[in-house]
Amino acid sequence: MIVQAILVALITTCCTWWFSHVVTRTWLYPLWSGFLVGLVLGKPVEGMMIAAAINLPYVGFITAGGSMPGNPQFAGPVGTALALVSGLDVNSATTVGVILGSVTIMVWTAYMSINTLWVHMAEDFLNKGNIRAMRMCNYIPSFFVSFILNGIPAMLVVLYGAPFGEWFQTFPQWIVDGFGIVGGLMPALGIAMLLQYLNKPKLMPFFFLGFALAEFMGLTTMMVTFIAALVAILLYNYQSDSTKKLTGGEA
Amino acid sequence: MALSKKTLVKNWLLTYSSETCYNYERLQGLGNTNAFVPVIRELYPEDKQAEELKKYLVFYNTEPSWMGTIINGITCAMEEKRAEGADISADDIMLMRSSLMGPMAGIGDTVSQSIAYPILAGICIQLALAGNFAGPIIFDVGYKILQLTCGYNMYMLGYKKGRDAIVDLLQSGIINRVLDAVSIVGLMVVGCMTVGNVKVDLSWLEFDWTNELGTVSLNLQTGVFDALLPGLLPLLVVLGTWALLSKKQVKPLTMVLIIFLVGFALVGIKALMGLY
Numbered sequence: 001m002i003v004q005a006i007l008v009a010l011i012t013t014c015c016t017w018w019f020s021h022v023v024t025r026t027w028l029y030p031l032w033s034g035f036l037v038g039l040v041l042g043k044p045v046e047g048m049m050i051a052a053a054i055n056l057p058y059v060g061f062i063t064a065g066g067s068m069p070g071n072p073q074f075a076g077p078v079g080t081a082l083a084l085v086s087g088l089d090v091n092s093a094t095t096v097g098v099i100l101g102s103v104t105i106m107v108w109t110a111y112m113s114i115n116t117l118w119v120h121m122a123e124d125f126l127n128k129g130n131i132r133a134m135r136m137c138n139y140i141p142s143f144f145v146s147f148i149l150n151g152i153p154a155m156l157v158v159l160y161g162a163p164f165g166e167w168f169q170t171f172p173q174w175i176v177d178g179f180g181i182v183g184g185l186m187p188a189l190g191i192a193m194l195l196q197y198l199n200k201p202k203l204m205p206f207f208f209l210g211f212a213l214a215e216f217m218g219l220t221t222m223m224v225t226f227i228a229a230l231v232a233i234l235l236y237n238y239q240s241d242s243t244k245k246l247t248g249g250e251a
Numbered sequence: 252m253a254l255s256k257k258t259l260v261k262n263w264l265l266t267y268s269s270e271t272c273y274n275y276e277r278l279q280g281l282g283n284t285n286a287f288v289p290v291i292r293e294l295y296p297e298d299k300q301a302e303e304l305k306k307y308l309v310f311y312n313t314e315p316s317w318m319g320t321i322i323n324g325i326t327c328a329m330e331e332k333r334a335e336g337a338d339i340s341a342d343d344i345m346l347m348r349s350s351l352m353g354p355m356a357g358i359g360d361t362v363s364q365s366i367a368y369p370i371l372a373g374i375c376i377q378l379a380l381a382g383n384f385a386g387p388i389i390f391d392v393g394y395k396i397l398q399l400t401c402g403y404n405m406y407m408l409g410y411k412k413g414r415d416a417i418v419d420l421l422q423s424g425i426i427n428r429v430l431d432a433v434s435i436v437g438l439m440v441v442g443c444m445t446v447g448n449v450k451v452d453l454s455w456l457e458f459d460w461t462n463e464l465g466t467v468s469l470n471l472q473t474g475v476f477d478a479l480l481p482g483l484l485p486l487l488v489v490l491g492t493w494a495l496l497s498k499k500q501v502k503p504l505t506m507v508l509i510i511f512l513v514g515f516a517l518v519g520i521k522a523l524m525g526l527y
Contacts, residue, residue: 021267021316025398026391029368031376035387048387052379059372059448060441062364064356069503090380102507115274119281122272123308129301131288138285142272174518174527182514184450185488189506191449192492194365194441198434199497206435210442215482221373221443225366228439232432239428 005158007040008081009147012154015073016111017146019139030055030076030097037080041158050083051076053090054097057183060190064197069189071108075101078154085158086165095176096168098183107149114145206231254293254331259324261289263406266323269315278312283323290327294334306341313352314359317367320402322351324409325416332413347417354426358433365437367397369444449485455526 015033018024026032030051038047058072079097082088088096122137195207206228213219213227269282284307291303313319326344333339371390379386409416420426456471469475476484495501501509521527 018270018273019268020264021270022264022395022399025267025316026394029372029390031372031379032387032391035379044384045382048379048384049382052376052386055372055376056448059369059376060444061368062360064360067503069507102511105504105507112273112275115272116276118272119274119277119308122281122284126284126301126305126308129298131301131304134281134304135285135288138268138272138281172527174522177521178515178518181452181517182511184452185510185514187444187448188485188488188492189503189510191441191445191489192496192506193503194437195489195493196496198361198365198437200431200434200438203431203434203438206438207442210439211445211482211486212442213439214443214446219443221370221440224443225370225436225440228436231439232435235435236428236432239431 001159004040004042005155008037008077008158009151009155011036011040012074012077012081013143013147013151015077016108016150017143019143028073029061030058030072030079033073033076034080037077038084041081041084043084047080047084049090050088050093051080053094054079054101056094057098057186058101058190060187060194062190062193062197064193068105068108069193070101070186071104072097072101074104074107074150074153078150078157081154082157082161082164085161086163086168088165088168092168092176094183095179098179098186102182111142111145111149115142118142252294252331252335254290254327258289258293259327259406259410262286262323262327263320263403265289266315266320266402266406277308277310279315280308280311282315283311284308286323287326287330290330294330303341306345309345309349311348311352313356314363316359316398317363317401318359318405319352319355320406321409321416322348322355324406324411325351325413327410328413347414351417351420354420354430357430358426361430361433361437362401363398366433366440367394369440373444445485445489446482449488451484451488453484455521455524 011027011033014024015027018027027036032051034051034054035044035048038044038051041047054075055072058070058075061068061070061072075097079093079100082096082100083093118137118141121141122134125131125133125137195204210224210228213224214221219227265286265288266283268285269279271285272281273279274281284304287304287307291300295303313322326348329339329344329347333341333344371393375386375390375393377386378389412419452472453476454470454472457468458471459466459468461467472484480486492506495509496503496506
């Protein structure tokens with residue numbers, strides 16, 4: 001159990017401490033990080049289903065400039081571990097994921113704030129001409145920050161989380177319902193953040209077009225993307241033609 | 252002196268560690284300083300290396316994995332010329348980087364977070380919930396193949412075109428056209444995501460009136476919202492949230508609190524109606 005707990009702690013640490021996006025970019029998302037936890041805990045099928053359920057409210061998740069409307073990096077592995085060791089079902093896992101992901105936003109904020117220290121350390125080393133030490137500052141201290149903030153709680157959950165399942169059963173129905181509603185509303189925040197981020201009022205009809213194709217005609221995401229790509233290419237070509245005309249074309 | 256292919260590949264791969272020491276003060280500044288060590292080591296004698304690296308330890312933030320790699324490609328082309336003695340100052344390089352980081356973040360975040368991720372997640376979550384191992388595996392492998400293919404090609408494009416790429420991008424307005432095209436795909440995918448992911452269920456809001464003619468019942472969900480337009484309620488929630496974010500400048504974290512308040516207010520109404 002202790003080996004498994006340490007492995008889960010390391011997975012959770014790397015979900016926030018992205019040593020290289022070549023490997024860890026997908027660890028941000030519960031679907032993958034929770035699956036890894038499931039493998040470590042010897043329950044890959046249950047782990048995968050629970051991880052997918054935790055990922056649901058974060059389908060519209062966007063991070064821009066380091067601000068995040070939730071902390072799926074924590075909710076994914078820790079939520080899956082908690083559900084597996086305490087025997088929660090898939091539906092309860094979504095609820096637990098929403099709670100963990102919201103409460104621990106401050107963990108991410110703390111991580112981003114503490115890391116500022118290492119930049120100053122790196123700057124001192126660079127001023128002294130010590131390039132190797134500057135590089136170490138990029139990798140090592142933030143690992144320990146993430147390990148303390150994310151890894152240790154994950155380890156404790158694996159070791160002592162077993163009674164949580166029974167405790168969760170005693171939660172009044174209204175609390176469970178409340179978090180259920182919150183979980184259903186959460187994707188709206190991600191989608192709205194994206195609309196705000198794109199900030200192209202003239203292009204907003206395309207948002208409604210995507211909505212209409214899916215809701216009224218029942219098209220899948222892949223089908224909508226296919227149509228969207230065609231529309232985008234057509235408009236791009238049309239626009240470039242008109243620009244050419246305005247500037248006199250190739251002549 | 253041209254940089255060796257090995258150094259370029261190293262620089263490209265190290266770009267993926269841009270966010271290892273992600274922080275609020277300089278965001279990806281330290282990560283990029285680390286990424287340029289191989290480049291500077293190849294171009295400069297040892298006593299000049301630290302000095303040349305300092306220009307990277309500044310505030311820097313872009314999308315580092317899919318599209319933003321083009322900036323580091325362009326930077327390498329400029330560093331090469333600078334080391335040969337061309338008239339390129341450290342400030343020129345910094346200016347190019349800071350003027351491109353915003354637009355490239357716009358394109359990169361749209362491609363990765365509003366197109367690739369929702370599509371992959373949408374498909375793979377359903378597979379995983381059905382107990383199919385293809386779910387998480389397609390998600391991880393598919394995401395990485397797309398990310399590395401885009402990242403490598405953008406990096407090499409930036410390196411080959413060098414400074415011309417910036418002139419092309421910024422002066423011809425091409426970057427805005429690309430951003431528009433990518434935004435169109437992003438917006439349509441996001442519009443499609445509203446369906447099925449945002450869940451608002453008010454079907455418990457049912458009112459019955461009994462008079463001498465019999466009982467009339469009105470269900471707010473099926474009788475009003477769904478009757479007006481299918482999916483109207485989730486759409487209104489998204490638009491309402493968007494209005495709060497953009498018109499009232501509500502912070503995303505405050506928005507999380509508001510969502511919690513709304514969720515538990517609805518539970519409160521449910522309790523008042525005696526449903527518990």
